[in-house]
Amino acid sequence: MTPLALSRIESEIKESPIRRITALLAEAKQKKEIISFGGGAPSLAPPKEVTDAMISALKTDPFKACSYGSTKGSPSLRDKIAQDMAGRGVELTREQINVTVGATGGIFLALETLINPGDEIILADPTYVGYPGPGLMDRAKIVRVPVRWQDDFQIFPDALNEAVSKKTKAIVLLSPDNPTGRILDRKNVEGIVEIAQDNDFWIISDETYQDIIYEGKHTYVYPLAPDRTLVTCTFSKSASMPGLRLGYMYGPEKTIEAAMKFDQYVSLAPNTLSQIGAEAFYSSKESYLKNTVLPTYRKKMEKMGQCLKKYLPEAGFTKPQAAFYYFVDMSNYTDDDEDFANKLLEEKEVVLIPGKFFGENGKKHERFTFVSETEERIEAGVQKIAEMVE
Amino acid sequence: MTPLALSRIESEIKESPIRRITALLAEAKQKKEIISFGGGAPSLAPPKEVTDAMISALKTDPFKACSYGSTKGSPSLRDKIAQDMAGRGVELTREQINVTVGATGGIFLALETLINPGDEIILADPTYVGYPGPGLMDRAKIVRVPVRWQDDFQIFPDALNEAVSKKTKAIVLLSPDNPTGRILDRKNVEGIVEIAQDNDFWIISDETYQDIIYEGKHTYVYPLAPDRTLVTCTFSKSASMPGLRLGYMYGPEKTIEAAMKFDQYVSLAPNTLSQIGAEAFYSSKESYLKNTVLPTYRKKMEKMGQCLKKYLPEAGFTKPQAAFYYFVDMSNYTDDDEDFANKLLEEKEVVLIPGKFFGENGKKHERFTFVSETEERIEAGVQKIAEMVE
Numbered sequence: 179m180t181p182l183a184l185s186r187i188e189s190e191i192k193e194s195p196i197r198r199i200t201a202l203l204a205e206a207k208q209k210k211e212i213i214s215f216g217g218g219a220p221s222l223a224p225p226k227e228v229t230d231a232m233i234s235a236l237k238t239d240p241f242k243a244c245s246y247g248s249t250k251g252s253p254s255l256r257d258k259i260a261q262d263m264a265g266r267g268v269e270l271t272r273e274q275i276n277v278t279v280g281a282t283g284g285i286f287l288a289l290e291t292l293i294n295p296g297d298e299i300i301l302a303d304p305t306y307v308g309y310p311g312p313g314l315m316d317r318a319k320i321v322r323v324p325v326r327w328q329d330d331f332q333i334f335p336d337a338l339n340e341a342v343s344k345k346t347k348a349i350v351l352l353s354p355d356n357p358t359g360r361i362l363d364r365k366n367v368e369g370i371v372e373i374a375q376d377n378d379f380w381i382i383s384d385e386t387y388q389d390i391i392y393e394g395k396h397t398y399v400y401p402l403a404p405d406r407t408l409v410t411c412t413f414s415k416s417a418s419m420p421g422l423r424l425g426y427m428y429g430p431e432k433t434i435e436a437a438m439k440f441d442q443y444v445s446l447a448p449n450t451l452s453q454i455g456a457e458a459f460y461s462s463k464e465s466y467l468k469n470t471v472l473p474t475y476r477k478k479m480e481k482m483g484q485c486l487k488k489y490l491p492e493a494g495f496t497k498p499q500a501a502f503y504y505f506v507d508m509s510n511y512t513d514d515d516e517d518f519a520n521k522l523l524e525e526k527e528v529v530l531i532p533g534k535f536f537g538e539n540g541k542k543h544e545r546f547t548f549v550s551e552t553e554e555r556i557e558a559g560v561q562k563i564a565e566m567v568e
Numbered sequence: 569m570t571p572l573a574l575s576r577i578e579s580e581i582k583e584s585p586i587r588r589i590t591a592l593l594a595e596a597k598q599k600k601e602i603i604s605f606g607g608g609a610p611s612l613a614p615p616k617e618v619t620d621a622m623i624s625a626l627k628t629d630p631f632k633a634c635s636y637g638s639t640k641g642s643p644s645l646r647d648k649i650a651q652d653m654a655g656r657g658v659e660l661t662r663e664q665i666n667v668t669v670g671a672t673g674g675i676f677l678a679l680e681t682l683i684n685p686g687d688e689i690i691l692a693d694p695t696y697v698g699y700p701g702p703g704l705m706d707r708a709k710i711v712r713v714p715v716r717w718q719d720d721f722q723i724f725p726d727a728l729n730e731a732v733s734k735k736t737k738a739i740v741l742l743s744p745d746n747p748t749g750r751i752l753d754r755k756n757v758e759g760i761v762e763i764a765q766d767n768d769f770w771i772i773s774d775e776t777y778q779d780i781i782y783e784g785k786h787t788y789v790y791p792l793a794p795d796r797t798l799v800t801c802t803f804s805k806s807a808s809m810p811g812l813r814l815g816y817m818y819g820p821e822k823t824i825e826a827a828m829k830f831d832q833y834v835s836l837a838p839n840t841l842s843q844i845g846a847e848a849f850y851s852s853k854e855s856y857l858k859n860t861v862l863p864t865y866r867k868k869m870e871k872m873g874q875c876l877k878k879y880l881p882e883a884g885f886t887k888p889q890a891a892f893y894y895f896v897d898m899s900n901y902t903d904d905d906e907d908f909a910n911k912l913l914e915e916k917e918v919v920l921i922p923g924k925f926f927g928e929n930g931k932k933h934e935r936f937t938f939v940s941e942t943e944e945r946i947e948a949g950v951q952k953i954a955e956m957v958e
Contacts, residue, residue: 181737181768182796184826185684194832223631232841233623241613244809279669279813282836290702294575311833312680316706347571378571406572419634421840423669436574442584443701446672449839450811451622 187316194307213559215546216529218356218502220418222474224455225466228417231458232451247450250438251277251426255457259426262460268398268428275428276438277448280420281386282308284410284427285350287437287444288382289313292408297347302333304505304536304543306356306384318347324539327496327507331360335369342373348380351399354387357536357545358505359498367397374406381407386425387501389416389467392476394499405430408437413452415502416467417459422452475502475549481556482548489564502549505533509542511567519544526562577706584697603949605936606919608746608892610808612864614845615856618807621848622841637840640828641667641816645843648850649816658788658818665818666828667838670810671776672698674800674817675740677827677834678772679703682798687737692723694895694926694933696746696774708737714929717886717897721750725759732763738770741789744777747926747935748895749888757787764796771797776815777891779806779857782866784889790818798823803842805892806857807849812842865892865939871946872938879954892939895923899932901957909934916952 223229235243250256256272263270278284285308293299295317301309303322310320321341325331338349349370353362362370374381383399388411400407412425427437459466479497482504486493494507512518515532522528533543548556613619625633640646646662653660668674675698683689685707691699693712700710711731715721728739739760743752752760764771773789778801790797802815817827849856869887872894876883884897902908905922912918923933938946 182770184681184823188681188826188829191829191833193829217636219636224634226630229626229630229634233626236619236623240616240619241808244614244619244811246607246609246810279835282833286834291574291578308833308836312830313833380572418631420636421634421837423835423837423839433574436578439578439581439583440702443581443672443698443703444676444834445669445813446698447811447813449813449842451841452839 187312190315191312192310212527212529213555213562214529214550215548215559216531217550218547219420219550220415221549222418222471224417224419225459225462225470227458227462228419228455232455235451235454243451243454245450247447247453249442249447251275251448252450252453252457255453258457258460262463263428266398268400270428271431274431274434275426276434276441277453278410278425278427278441279423279445279448280414280425281384281410281412282425283441283445284425285309285382285384286311286313287440288408288410288427290440291433291437292348292380292382293318294347296345298343298345299347300338300341300349301537302352302355303538304357304533304540305350305352307535309350319345321346322537322539325358326539327358327494327505330496331355331358331505332363332366333370334366335373338370338373342377342379346377346379348382349374350382350384352384352386354391354396354500356387356501357503357531357533357540359501359503361391361394361396361499364395364397367399368402371399371402374403379406383407383409385409386412387415390471390475390502391500392472392479392498396500400428408433413456413459416463416471417456418471419452419455422449422455424448424452424456478548478551478553478556481553482546482560485557485560486546489560490567502547504546504548505540506544506546507542508544513542515540515542515544522563522566526566528559528562530563577702580705581702582700602917602919603945603952604919604940605938605949606921607940608937609810609940610805611939612808612861614807614809615849615852615860617848617852618809618845622845625841625844633841633844635840637837637843639832639837641665641838642840642843642847645847648847652850652853653818656788658790660818661821664821664824665816666824666831667843668800668815668817668831669813669835669838670804670815671774671800671802672815673813673831673835674815675699675772675774676701676703677830678798678800678817680830681823681827682738682770682772683708684737686735688733688735689737690728690731690739691927692742692745693928694747694923694930695740696742697925699740709735711736712927712929715748716929717748717884717895720886721745721748721895722753722756723760724756725763728760728763732767732769736767736769738772739764740772740774742774742776744781744786744890746777746891747893747921747923747930749891749893751781751784751786751889754785754787757789758792761789761792764793769796773797773799775799775801777805780861780865780892781890782862782869782888786890795820803846803849806853806861807846808861809842809845812839812845814838814842814846868938868941868943868946871943872936872950875947875950876936879950880957892937894936894938895930896934896936897932898934903932905930905932905934912953912956916956918949918952920953
């Protein structure tokens with residue numbers, strides 16, 4: 179390698195296809211006619227309490243609102259998080275919580291903190307595209323456990339057992355899941371935890387969508403294995419504030435301290451103003467979710483399900499229990515999901531995300547995001563897809 | 569290593585001593601009598617234009633103000649940065665700029681993007697403590713070039729030549745410097761650039777303090793070697809908004825694209841609201857720096873210099889040309905700078921940062937930050953130090 183060349187892993191890291199599409203979309207947004215089932219951003223503003231708290235802080239004490247805080251995050255926000263989690267049956271001290279740059283920051287720190295060269299990390303196939311970044315690619319080998327819509331995308335302990343080796347360092351669980359909207363059944367979570375204990379590996383539990391649930395019940399992983407579970411969460415989806423880049427991670431105190439130590443060199447500290455907004459979120463969280471977020475998204479979810487059945491009768495899918503997405507088996511319509519999405523954007527100005535971006539097993543699937551568009555445009559979009567496959 | 573153990577580099581990464589002290593200080597702030605020459609945070613609020621723009625965005629369109637932006641940063645902010653840099657003789661396109669999580673985010677990405685296992689990275693000794701993080705420690709060996717107050721902390725090309733080897737991948741330059749307040753003379757920058765070209769390595773130029781200059785002239789490194797220079801900057805010091813965690817990096821387009829690709833897995837995207845504030849900063853930047861920032865800090869700098877001369881006549885130092893600090897040779901008063909700082913905090917409630925944190929060559933020195941306290945408290949603090957050494 180010539181001295182001026184970039185690092186070896188630079189060529190191994192893929193540009194996140196979803197971020198690429200988001201960037202393209204941002205520029206294409208002038209063209210209002212494009213219907214986007216693409217990105218996974220909330221379509222709502224945060225609750226007024228969040229923006230009011232930030233406005234008030236900026237007016238009352240602009241110096242303080244824009245000052246450095248500590249790397250772990252403000253003690254008062256961490257107390258609110260602990261209190262909120264206690265209400266869900268997850269008992270934490272303030273010192274077990276790091277405030278992070280969204281869930282992305284937490285995942286990156288968790289991987290950096292745990293992985294050594296030669297380790298193996300287990301991921302579902304398909305699952306979120308944001309795990310194989312430098313924290314992982316630089317050192318570990320990824321091993322995949324296939325999941326299928328015919329099984330409601332469940333990860334079965336038997337399938338996991340086949341993926342485990344002596345080199346297994348961690349499994350990354352995402353429940354509720356992106357791109358599938360699946361919630362892991364409690365008995366499967368318990369089976370996975372048992373395998374982690376028997377084989378002495380970590381569970382990195384990404385609970386980004388813990389609050390966006392339409393049916394079924396989310397199983398909090400940490401209480402089942404508090405010595406070997408690192409959890410990442412975000413305010414992006416629950417509080418509709420993705421641009422404020424704030425999340426948190428929790429787990430064993432020693433591991434959280436280690437992640438904080440890394441974070442001093444990665445982000446230095448979380449955003450002070452965003453933390454003020456997040457703290458205010460807890461005053462209206464319950465009613466905002468119950469009266470605004472869930473009814474709004476549920477309607478869109480139902481509408482898209484009806485349209486898929488009506489206009490794409492050969493599509494294979496299961497109704498999402500949570501999150502923002504349908505993950506649809508399109509093998510009766512296409513052999514190449516990326517080609518399909520490209521052609522769709524070009525000919526019909528509708529955006530889908532090709533399933534292969536989420537793993538080998540996602541081939542011939544498309545991810546349909548339902549939160550970004552109105553019900554009318556959801557129907558119009560699915561109709562346009564149907565026109566293309568006719 | 570047992571499977572549940574943390575990663576190998578976890579034990580190699582040191583908790584940043586300054587962040588540790590900052591955290592302690594935050595808790596001790598109740599005790600108002602503590603005089604802090606410790607942390608390096610601005611003591612001013614950002615200009616009203618910055619906070620007004622954020623308030624207005626939160627009121628007018630809270631959805632947009634809290635939405636995801638692209639990983640590289642908003643095109644309009646990047647255009648403002650390019651325009652500002654053009655006024656300083658640095659010609660950049662929008663695509664050569666990534667908006668980052670402060671300078672910290674930029675430095676981390678620069679190191680991740682360039683370093684391979686076995687590479688050597690050259691740092692001044694002493695210099696900023698924030699470079700030996702996971703981006704570096706995981707892979708590269710650090711080689712140090714000693715600098716001394718008797719030489720105004722200059723990095724001389726001859727000394728650098730001795731540190732260069734076939735494995736040299738980059739030098740990290742920080743000018744103006746923390747902890748010394750030194751600006752590199754243009755002829756030394758030119759000499760360093762020539763060595764980088766002759767030996768085919770990168771220059772990572774951290775220009776965090778580019779706007780906080782009391783005398784002398786900052787040399788922008790990028791125009792001297794545009795094919796091999798990555799620059800990191802921040803709004804934290806210039807706009808007094810460290811808690812809003814925003815900075816930027818620039819360099820060759822291909823390298824900036826590579827850093828952005830990494831950043832998709834590290835921070836996902838910069839904070840949208842902070843970017844709105846930063847964009848507004850450019851409307852008042854010149855007058856804010858000229859009429860508020862520089863006069864305020866210059867007075868404190870002069871005051872501290874007078875007090876050091878008057879109360880600590882055996883201290884060795886040179887007047888800082890820039891930034892927030894005096895880096896003072898205390899060898900006539902102590903053999904152990906960490907002991908000294910600990911004792912000082914305990915007995916006199918004054919905070920200094922031990923010089924050894926910044927490198928071997930910083931031993932028997934202390935870093936005195938002058939921006940955080942009033943002139944009266946600067947005098948009182950230095951008097952207390954004098955009392956202790958009597």
